[in-house]
Amino acid sequence: MSRRPPLALRPADALCLPVLAHLHARCFADAWPEGVIGRLLALPGAFAWLAAWGAEPVGFALAHVTVDEAEIWSIGVAPDWRGRGIAGALLRATLERAGSAGAASLVLEVDEANAAALALYRRHGFRPVGRREGYYRRAGSTAAALVLRHDCSPPAAAGG
Numbered sequence: 001m002s003r004r005p006p007l008a009l010r011p012a013d014a015l016c017l018p019v020l021a022h023l024h025a026r027c028f029a030d031a032w033p034e035g036v037i038g039r040l041l042a043l044p045g046a047f048a049w050l051a052a053w054g055a056e057p058v059g060f061a062l063a064h065v066t067v068d069e070a071e072i073w074s075i076g077v078a079p080d081w082r083g084r085g086i087a088g089a090l091l092r093a094t095l096e097r098a099g100s101a102g103a104a105s106l107v108l109e110v111d112e113a114n115a116a117a118l119a120l121y122r123r124h125g126f127r128p129v130g131r132r133e134g135y136y137r138r139a140g141s142t143a144a145a146l147v148l149r150h151d152c153s154p155p156a157a158a159g160g
């Protein structure tokens with residue numbers, strides 16, 4: 001008998017802001033405060049997923065859809081929980097939600113030195129469509145971003 005891993009993804013709303021901000025701070029040096037995430041989530045077309053392993057919040061994805069294109073603003077998995085396919089599950093859910101909302105494609109920017117994220121996106125079929133020089137600012141230097149894109153499935157036709 002197989003036991004499914006206790007990973008659950010649920011749409012995140014304003015009540016999840018403290019958890020989203022906590023996870024973001026564990027994943028990124030330039031942590032986004034609750035207020036910033038809240039303002040993003042309040043924008044038209046914005047949505048977020050919260051991943052929990054059992055009762056433990058372990059990952060998130062923040063994205064938005066504008067007309068026919070969706071964009072991932074941020075995605076992260078808490079350090080102790082990486083390498084279990086959690087980001088992959090978040091990506092699949094985000095692609096599905098974006099497609100259901102009418103987006104033809106999903107784009108994101110990634111630091112070209114972020115090997116773990118690049119491996120993840122490649123494995124999930126994202127392809128490079130651009131490069132932004134000096135996109136990320138660090139103390140005393142900048143880093144380029146790669147722009148990656150993935151097609152979204154069209155919304156399922158209504159039954160009948």
Ligand SMILES: CC(C)(COP(=O)(O)OP(=O)(O)OC[C@H]1O[C@@H](n2cnc3c(N)ncnc32)[C@H](O)[C@@H]1OP(=O)(O)O)[C@@H](O)C(=O)NCCC(=O)NCCS
Pocket residue numbers: 027028075076077078081082083084085086087088089109110111114115116117119120123
């Ligand atoms: C990138 C990130 C979201 C991946 O989360 P995750 O839950 O570990 O991802 P998954 O388990 O779904 O997949 C991880 C894959 O990356 C690979 N990987 C992990 N670290 C790696 C590294 N340093 N170099 C190359 N590949 C790496 C793993 O081998 C795994 O691939 P596999 O399943 O083929 O073995 C996570 O590392 C993270 O939160 N990083 C900090 C925030 C960040 O960089 N976000 C992305 C910004 S664009």
